[in-house]
Amino acid sequence: MTPAACDLAIVGSGPAGLAAAAEAAALGLRALVLDEQPRPGGQIWRNIEAAAGTARAAALGAAYAEGLPQVEAFRRSGVEYWPDTTVWQVEDGFRVTASRAGRPVEIEAARLVLATGAMERPMPVPGWTLPGVVTAGALQILLKNPGLLPAGPVVLAGTGPLLLAVACQLASLGARPAAILETAPPGRMRGAARHVWPALRAPGYLAKGLAMLARIRAAGIPVFHGVEDLAAEGEGAVRQVAFRSGGRSERLSAEILALHDGIVPQIHLSSALGCRHEWDDEQACFRPVLDPCGQSSRPGVAIAGDGAGIGGARAALAAGRLSALDAARGLGAISGETFETRARPLFRAVARERSVRPLLERLYAPTLRPERIGYATVVCRCEAVPAGEIRAAVRLGALGPRQAKAYTRCGMGPCQARMCGLTMVGIIAAERGVPPGEVGPPRIRFPAKPLTVAELAGREAPRKDASADATASPRIAAPLRHPDCTWRHAMTQKITGSFVALITPFNRDGSIDFEGFRTLLKFQEEHGTAAVLIMGSTGEVSMLTPDERRRIITETAKMKTGRMQLFYGCTANNTAATIEMVNYAAGEGADGAILAAPAYICASEDDIEAYFREIADAVDLPLGIYNNPPRVKTDLGHEALLRLFEHPNYVVHKESTGRVGQVAQVLAARPDVSVMCCDSPNLGLVVPTMSLGGHGTANMTGNIAPAELATLSRPWTGWEEAAGFRETYLRCLPLLHYAYSAINPVPVKSLMKAMGLPAGELRKPLRGLEGPALQKGIEIMRRLGLDEQYGLSPARQAAE
Numbered sequence: 002m003t004p005a006a007c008d009l010a011i012v013g014s015g016p017a018g019l020a021a022a023a024e025a026a027a028l029g030l031r032a033l034v035l036d037e038q039p040r041p042g043g044q045i046w047r048n049i050e051a052a053a054g055t056a057r058a059a060a061l062g063a064a065y066a067e068g069l070p071q072v073e074a075f076r077r078s079g080v081e082y083w084p085d086t087t088v089w090q091v092e093d094g095f096r097v098t099a100s101r102a103g104r105p106v107e108i109e110a111a112r113l114v115l116a117t118g119a120m121e122r123p124m125p126v127p128g129w130t131l132p133g134v135v136t137a138g139a140l141q142i143l144l145k146n147p148g149l150l151p152a153g154p155v156v157l158a159g160t161g162p163l164l165l166a167v168a169c170q171l172a173s174l175g176a177r178p179a180a181i182l183e184t185a186p187p188g189r190m191r192g193a194a195r196h197v198w199p200a201l202r203a204p205g206y207l208a209k210g211l212a213m214l215a216r217i218r219a220a221g222i223p224v225f226h227g228v229e230d231l232a233a234e235g236e237g238a239v240r241q242v243a244f245r246s247g248g249r250s251e252r253l254s255a256e257i258l259a260l261h262d263g264i265v266p267q268i269h270l271s272s273a274l275g276c277r278h279e280w281d282d283e284q285a286c287f288r289p290v291l292d293p294c295g296q297s298s299r300p301g302v303a304i305a306g307d308g309a310g311i312g313g314a315r316a317a318l319a320a321g322r323l324s325a326l327d328a329a330r331g332l333g334a335i336s337g338e339t340f341e342t343r344a345r346p347l348f349r350a351v352a353r354e355r356s357v358r359p360l361l362e363r364l365y366a367p368t369l370r371p372e373r374i375g376y377a378t379v380v381c382r383c384e385a386v387p388a389g390e391i392r393a394a395v396r397l398g399a400l401g402p403r404q405a406k407a408y409t410r411c412g413m414g415p416c417q418a419r420m421c422g423l424t425m426v427g428i429i430a431a432e433r434g435v436p437p438g439e440v441g442p443p444r445i446r447f448p449a450k451p452l453t454v455a456e457l458a459g460r461e462a463p464r465k466d467a468s469a470d471a472t473a474s475p476r477i478a479a480p481l482r483h484p485d486c487t488w489r490h491a492m493t494q495k496i497t498g499s500f501v502a503l504i505t506p507f508n509r510d511g512s513i514d515f516e517g518f519r520t521l522l523k524f525q526e527e528h529g530t531a532a533v534l535i536m537g538s539t540g541e542v543s544m545l546t547p548d549e550r551r552r553i554i555t556e557t558a559k560m561k562t563g564r565m566q567l568f569y570g571c572t573a574n575n576t577a578a579t580i581e582m583v584n585y586a587a588g589e590g591a592d593g594a595i596l597a598a599p600a601y602i603c604a605s606e607d608d609i610e611a612y613f614r615e616i617a618d619a620v621d622l623p624l625g626i627y628n629n630p631p632r633v634k635t636d637l638g639h640e641a642l643l644r645l646f647e648h649p650n651y652v653v654h655k656e657s658t659g660r661v662g663q664v665a666q667v668l669a670a671r672p673d674v675s676v677m678c679c680d681s682p683n684l685g686l687v688v689p690t691m692s693l694g695g696h697g698t699a700n701m702t703g704n705i706a707p708a709e710l711a712t713l714s715r716p717w718t719g720w721e722e723a724a725g726f727r728e729t730y731l732r733c734l735p736l737l738h739y740a741y742s743a744i745n746p747v748p749v750k751s752l753m754k755a756m757g758l759p760a761g762e763l764r765k766p767l768r769g770l771e772g773p774a775l776q777k778g779i780e781i782m783r784r785l786g787l788d789e790q791y792g793l794s795p796a797r798q799a800a801e
Contacts, residue, residue, distance in 0.1 A: 007033040007081070009328050010097050010110035012088050012270065015043020016068075016314040017306025018116035019075045020321030026078035028329040033108060035086040035099055041072050043118055044138065045314050047145040057148050060173035062166070064209070064314065065145075071318065089448040091274055095301065100452055112301050112328040115271055116321060119264040119307035122286070123420050124159055124369050125378050125388070128233030128563040129260065137167045137261035150176045153256025156242045158182035158231055161263045161365045165213040172220040180253055181217065182228040182244055184262070184368040193363035203357040225251065233258050234562040237590075262367045266308045269419060272445040274299055280438030283362045284311055286423060287442040293348065294327040295320055303327060316354035319347045371427030376497045376715065377531040377565075380428070381421040383414020388428055389497035389696075392718050395432040396694065397671070402443040405429060415451045418443040432718055496566060496653060496675045497696045498531035499714035501703035502539035504750045505553070507761030513549060515556045517759030521704075522560055522567075524758070528791075529711030530703060532566035534595050538632060539701045539746040542570045543600065544764040551585055558590040566592040568625065568653075574599050576612050583620045593623035593652065598633040610641045617650040625653030625675075627699075639666040646672035653677065655699040659684040668693050680710065682737045691717060691726060702733075702740040704749050705756070706787055709733050735781050743770065752778040756793040 009025050011018050014036040025032035034041075042049045046068025052058040053069050075082075083101055090098040097108040121136045128134065137157060143149040144167075155171065155178045157164050168178050200207060217224065225246040233239045234252075242255045265286035268278060277290045277298035288310045295303040303324040306317035323344055330340040374380070376389030386409045391399075394408035402418070402425055405411055411425050412418035418425070422443040430437040503525070506517030518535075525533055535557055536542040536550060545553070554569055561567055571582040571594040583594045596616060598609045617624055626645060630636035636658060637645075645651055646667075654672075656664050657679040664686060668676055678686035680700035687698055696716055703710035712729045715722050740749045744767070751769040754760040755778070763769050770778070779795050782788050788795070 004096065004107035004109045005033065006109050007031045008110065008332055008334075009033070009112045009114060009325065010035065010095065010108055011114045011116055012036075012097075013043065013116035013118055013306070013308075014038065014041035014075070014082070014084075015045065015116060015118045015306060016071065016317035017118070017308075017321035017324070018043070018114070019071050020318040021114050021116060021305060021325040022080040022082075022321075023074050023078045024322040024325035025328065026080050028325065028334055030325070030329055030332065030334055031081075032325075033081045033083065033110070035083050035088055035097070035108070037085070037087050039084050041075055041082065041084070042068050044142070046072065047142060052145065052148075057144070057174065061145065061170055064166075067314070087450050087452075088270065089450045089452055091270070091447070100450075103453075111332060113303070114295075114321075114324045114328065115302065115304045115308055116306045116317075116324075117267040117270055117308045118317075119311055120267045120419065121163075122262045122265050122367055122369075123424050124260040124262040125374055125380050125421075125424055126231045126233065126260070126369070127375060127378050128235070128239065130379050130382055131233050131235050131239045131563045132237070133235070133239035133256055134233050134258045134260065137161075137164050137259045138264075140257070140259045141167050141170065144170055144174065150174055151257045154179040154254050155257045155259060156180050156182060156253055156255040157259045157261070158184065158228065158242065158244075159261035159263075160185040160368050161261050162210065162213075162361065163264065164259075164261045165210070165217065167259065167261075168222060169213050169216045169220075172216065172222065177220055178222055179255060180223045180225060182231065182242070182246070183224060183226050184228045184231065185226075185365060186368070187227050189364055189366070193360050196360035196363060200357040200360040202353050203355070206357040232564060234564060236559055236561050262369050263365055264307070264311055265423065266310055267419075268308065268442070269417065269445050269449050271297060271302070271304055271308070272442060273447050273449050274302060276302060276304070278442055280436065281310065283359070285367045285437075293323075294344070295324045296327060301331075312351070312355045312358065316351050319350035319354065323347045323351070370431075371424055372431035374424070374428065380424050381409075381411040381414065383416055383420070384410040384412075386411040386421070387497070388424075389716060391425055391428045392432050393497065393694075393696070393716055395429055396716075396718055399429065400433065401429060401440050402426060406443070412443050417445055417449070496532050496677075497714075497716050499529065499703050499707065499711040500532045500534060500568075500653070500655075500675075500677055500697055500699040501525055501530050501707065501710065502534045502537040502699060502701050504704055504746055504753065504760055505536065505540040505542075505545070506759045507764070509761070511762075511764070513553060513556075514759055514761055517761070518553075518557050519560055520759050522557070522565070524791075525703070525707050526562065526565045528707035530565055530707050531697065531711075531714075532568055532592070534568045534570060534699065536570040537595060537627075538570075538629075539704070539749070540570065541746065541764050541767070542572075544767075550582065554586050554589050554591060558586075561590065561592075568593040568595050568623075570595050570597075572597045572599060574601075576615055579612075580616055580619045583616065583622055583624070587620060587622040591622065593625060594620075595625040595627050595653065595655070597627040597629055598635040600633050603634040606635065606637060606641055609635045609637060610645060613645050613651075614648065617645075617648045620650065622650070623652040624650045625655060626651060627655045627657070629655075629657040631657070639663045639670075642667060643670050643672055646674050653699075655679065656686060656690070657681075657684065659686060661686065661689045664690050664695070665693055668695065677714075680713070680737060681741045682734060683741055687713065688730065692723075701745055701749055702737055704746075705740075705753055705758070705782070706733065706736060706785075708790075709736075709787075732785065736785060736787075739778050739781055742774075748778060751775055752782070755779055755795050756782060756788065757795070758793065 008030040009032045011034045049068040086101040088099045095110045095113045121138045228244045230245045232243045278287045295305045305320040305324040329335045374388040394405045399405040430440045506514040508514045569586045573579040653675045655677045675696040677699040678690040680698045697714035
């Protein structure tokens, strides 16, 4: 492959890239622009050439229209332009390797300008991985490029000028948003007031902002202020948005939830090149360290536009021209005097346009605090790593992103930490109690973007004859999967916290109460439960028919909202039947299955180890092992368990032997599973398991006291969790003893029915508690204040 040669390689064709290219051409430099998009303009002026003069362009606003003359000037400059080109490696020299329309290309350049722009700050909230949850910028791309409008209700949530701009654009195009959920805290204007006067130096910004607010009011778009506890809910897609505003809980219907918490510099290429970066407290992100001309710490590499620090399109235009001027001076194309003359007004323009930034950064400071992200909320979408797993990695000694990646795979997916890097750094900093700058940014290595083996090898991938499939329907190819990498990090997420073994509610006629299931699942979701086990021993699984078990899986899987994982008890009376049940659950959308040894047969430890392994080899679903010898008479020791945990499908372990030593040995070996224990106070495993670093409890008492068990099940990251655990455990000890005062689930299900929760009767031959035995449980609930806390009211006959 013969490399193309140029004086200046410019990566990106947004405002900074366009201006740098036009300036370079005017100065006589051979410039080459490489851009991933099919047309110039970047994100802010995306598709401006095609949209110019249309009603859509008018609705997108004057700032969008400003891009047309810039793109036209770029076209007239005659600069060589390679669209559909992704840069994935830069070597000394500079030798740039990229993929152009799927084929590898190389460029040798004397200088390099990175004009990669900005990206939206990730906003991990519960349910943000549901289909229908997008960023505000992604929604705007659909407006600009194909001109698509959302058909269903849209809710915009977060903070920042882009959120207001998208709301106005949607309203102008006839797709008025259902609401704006403003997450900025009240009183932000007081802190920003002193920056209003300096901001007037940047012409038009304040007027534009006030005009957008006026248009939102005129369009009648409801705005909720001070929004907290934001979550997306739905079954298979977002259906509603839950949040708190003004001290009240709210829910809105939504088919699209657009999240936005500001924008940050796109620093992937500059990081991979080894350019120095520093933490910016005002913008709460890392940005490259640059001189006034945009030169980075690596000689010959300049960074211009929002990739150097957020400044807006007009500032990016001036910065792009400055970078080209500086390159021309360095290459000897212009004198130092010429540079000074031409650069002076550009320095003033950059300062003027950025004078509004202090005001905007205080008005729209990022609102999602990493330390408040829930344990079960996914941070890394590629590898499905939740916040709790990153915190656990810090407890195990991960001081920065590199160690956290090694422990959890957070940031190791195709996006290479673009979507999770800042959040991961924030969580690590909060757990360590240090500034994010001390943690440092994730380390990025080339290749900076995913590529095919054919591209890496420098040859075109073989193609099928198009005529052979001329009439075939387009289809998505199934990804290749290594047989030893089934689910370990492609699963939904590692579980930490409270894993409640749910009861099975029955109607009066003995049939399954599916509306009761819905109520109980919502009850658990609202009070901090991370996952539920449906049809465990607490769910009277041994007294359900096979048809009932399959229908329970089918109907409850439809109730998933994404806020809580649903595992199912799939143990049957033999290996083949268990595999069949697991595969049925997988096909219906289960998050996982919990397995125990088949009851009554009293098989040897070796036989049951082989049983667990055979099932894991035969299915594609996250699995858990329930080691419960009192029920099944087979006991797996820690050596057998650790051998099984080497299988990537096993992700959860629940220990119910009462042997603290076994729990310690499993935790000391650090298998990649969630280690949990039974909440029985008689077994006495809860305190030692959590103190040794356990990930939570797989409990029964959470059916009646979910928030308390969520506290007891929260992994210890410091004295605060330990102190909260001790207080809650000692306070709730009477209730824990009561829950295990008779065979599971007799006490807890009887008490739930008595307190007004949908439970129904137990299946015979089990019988519910009555009289003084039941009254004792009711009195415990009252004494602990749980009846008022959960809005429960004992049935009259039970109370009497």
